[in-house]
Amino acid sequence: MxxxxxxxxxxxxxxxxxxxxxxxxxxxxxxxxxxxxxxxxxxxxxxxxxxxxxxxxxxxxxxxxxxxxxxxxxxxxxxxxxxxxxxxxxxxxxxxxxxxxxxxxxxxxxxxxxxxxxxxxxxxxxxxxxxxxxxxxxxxxxxxxxxxxxxxxxxxxxxxxxxxxxxxxxxxxxxxxxxxxxxxxxxxxxxxxxxxxxxxxxxxxxxxxxxxxxxxxxxxxxxxVLNFSVNDTFSDLPKLKPGEKYDVTNYTNSKNEYLEKSGLRNGVDFVTQHISRPHNNRDLEIYRRAIEKWDTNNERLKYPDLPEELKTHKNENSFTDRYKVVNGTGVSHTVVAHIAKDGHYYIHPDIEQCRSISVREAARLQSFPDDFYFEGSRSAAFKQIGNAxxxxxxxxxxxxxxxxxxxx
Structure with missing residues (x-):
């Protein structure tokens, strides 16, 4: 115009x-x-x-x-x-x-x-x-x-x-x-x-x-001034199991103050692309340990501390924090495009869900409103979100x- x-x-x-x-x-x-x-x-x-x-x-x-x-x-x-x-x-x-x-x-x-x-x-x-x-x-x-x-x-x-x-x-x-x-x-x-x-x-x-x-x-x-957390950001999204997905689903809670003020939940009465990637049993066990360690002592899991049966890499000196839980009670660490390759660096804070974050959760951490739709595959969507x-x-x-x- x-x-x-x-x-x-x-x-x-x-x-x-x-x-x-x-x-x-x-x-x-x-x-x-x-x-x-x-x-x-x-x-x-x-x-x-x-x-x-x-x-x-x-x-x-x-x-x-x-x-x-x-x-x-x-x-x-x-x-x-x-x-x-x-x-x-x-x-x-x-x-x-x-x-x-x-x-x-x-x-x-x-x-x-x-x-x-x-x-x-x-x-x-x-x-x-x-x-x-x-x-x-x-x-x-x-x-x-x-x-x-x-x-x-x-x-x-x-x-x-x-x-x-x-x-x-x-x-x-x-x-x-x-x-x-x-x-x-x-x-x-x-x-x-x-x-x-x-x-x-x-x-x-x-x-x-x-x-x-x-x-x-x-x-x-x-x-x-931000007095809200990741848990506030995820509060109305349905719980997901690893590999479970909702292309379209309903919210499970009403808007909280953050979702209202930020405009993330901006008029639509449904949510799209709440899609979780699948994980193997070894990764799920590592995720569980990472969440427990974070919940108990606010400590990050270090790769060298894992038992031998859960390790897949010989290199224990670099990328020791390759498994990282998103801080539910604070702000998330930086979301980057690598999330398209695996979810190890973005583990959901809720141990009951024990998975990496979904496409819609990643989009919310990047402050995309819920009516913003990402085209392409799940990996393509993650890459777009991480680069944004x-x-x-x-x-x-x-x-x-x-x-x-x-x-x-």
């Missing part, structure tokens, strides 16, 4: 960052993402926002309840909405074509958001020489080409804290120098998602750039950016 601030979302993932900006009143012009399942998720969410704008969310609810198929669903969504999602890798060959597709829809862009894949800067298990050789380190240059082409008033760039130290800080220095050459003053800070209503300790670097003539510095984003920017954190950033942009 012409009265809204327009933005492009680069390396959009499942559009967690966009979700916060749309909630704050921004209008997306385009999402660019290379992962096909994530792109399908973005299209479904774009369809949600369109149907919400014309008061036809009942049709969306039919789709996520599997009462109609995807062909029937997308047939009712304007091509312009669906075509705004570009499933393509941003590189030297594709970038001009991407520019042209965006310009067919809109040429005036107020803001660019997004962050290149963060695994390149992850400190976990990476040798410095591997980090330096990883081509993803240079994706900020592609980001900059969008700044040069569309000349937005500002940008918001998100990444992991490891970005600051990669190559002894040289990568980050190069990034700032490059963006400055493009005409932007660059500011950054490390934010923790738990300061913005997310029940998760998740530190991220937020880089804000302003056109030099309108430099407003690093914004002061409004924090949320928490929407509530994005919303806090977006509210302040909107306030400042409207002053210009």
């Amino acid at each position: 012409p009265d809204k601030l327009r933005f492009i979302d680069l390396f959009a993932g499942a559009s967690g960052m966009s979700e916060g900006f749309i909630k704050a009143g921004f209008s997306p012009v385009s999402h660019i993402e290379m992962n096909p399942e994530a792109c399908q998720t973005i299209k479904t969410r774009a369809a949600y926002h369109y149907l919400k704008s014309i008061n036809k969310l009942d049709f969306y609810n039919k789709y996520i309840k599997k009462e109609i198929n995807s062909e029937e669903f997308y047939r009712e969504i304007p091509e312009k909405i669906l075509n705004s999602v570009l499933n393509i890798e941003i590189d030297d060959k594709s970038i001009k074509g991407i520019f042209n597709k965006i310009k067919k829809s809109e040429n005036n862009i107020d803001l660019i958001i997004g962050g290149p894949p963060c695994q390149a800067y992850s400190l976990l298990g990476r040798h410095q020489e591997d980090i330096e050789k990883d081509p993803r380190n240079k994706l900020y240059i592609q980001y900059g080409r969008f700044l040069k082409e569309f000349s937005p008033k500002a940008f918001v760039f998100e990444n992991v804290p490891g970005m600051l130290s990669a190559n002894k800080g040289q990568h980050f220095k190069n990034l700032k120098t490059y963006f400055k050459k493009l005409g932007y003053e660059v500011h950054h800070d490390t934010l923790n998602a738990s300061d913005y209503g997310v029940v998760q300790a998740r530190k991220r670097i937020i880089i804000v750039g302003w056109k030099k003539e309108i430099d407003l510095g690093f914004p002061e984003f409004e924090k949320t 920017v928490p929407p509530l954190m994005a919303f806090a950033i977006a509210k302040k950016m909107k306030e400042l942009l409207c002053q210009i």
Whole structure:
């Protein structure tokens, strides 16, 4: 809509960052993402926002309840909405074509958001020489080409804290120098998602750039005092056994204060994708021991302490906390994409359930609302969730950016 601030979302993932900006009143012009399942998720969410704008969310609810198929669903969504999602890798060959597709829809862009894949800067298990050789380190240059082409008033760039130290800080220095050459003053800070209503300790670097003539510095984003826990976040979801799943089910309790204030349970009277992965007996026994140890002494299970019959790895010196219980009475540790591979690092705090967390539980820890639907397999959904920017954190950033942009 012409009265809204327009933005492009680069390396959009499942559009967690966009979700916060749309909630704050921004209008997306385009999402660019290379992962096909994530792109399908973005299209479904774009369809949600369109149907919400014309008061036809009942049709969306039919789709996520599997009462109609995807062909029937997308047939009712304007091509312009669906075509705004570009499933393509941003590189030297594709970038001009991407520019042209965006310009067919809109040429005036107020803001660019997004962050290149963060695994390149992850400190976990990476040798410095591997980090330096990883081509993803240079994706900020592609980001900059969008700044040069569309000349937005500002940008918001998100990444992991490891970005600051990669190559002894040289990568980050190069990034700032490059963006400055493009005409932007660059500011950054490390934010923790738990300061913005997310029940998760998740530190991220937020880089804000302003056109030099309108430099407003690093914004002061409004924090949320969080007096709620993981148990509050999971309180109304049905109990699950390992391997059990509810594609669609009812809530087991009414809304509590956190679910109301956060907007996670936001109008739908059912919950989707409450899906748990199966576990073998050995893993279940390890999970049980991990939960008991945490419940009894608030101590983490260390891999070397397991009896020999439960061990599967000879390496007892690294990744000793490979089995980790989510803290039910506090905030969760960081949810990352590895959750798609196994659930050992995200064991449910309830010993009666003794399993890793479900897709919907992971989504809630990332602050995705319950009507947000993830396309693809269970593993694809977990990966999208783990890679995402928490929407509530994005919303806090977006509210302040909107306030400042409207002053210009």
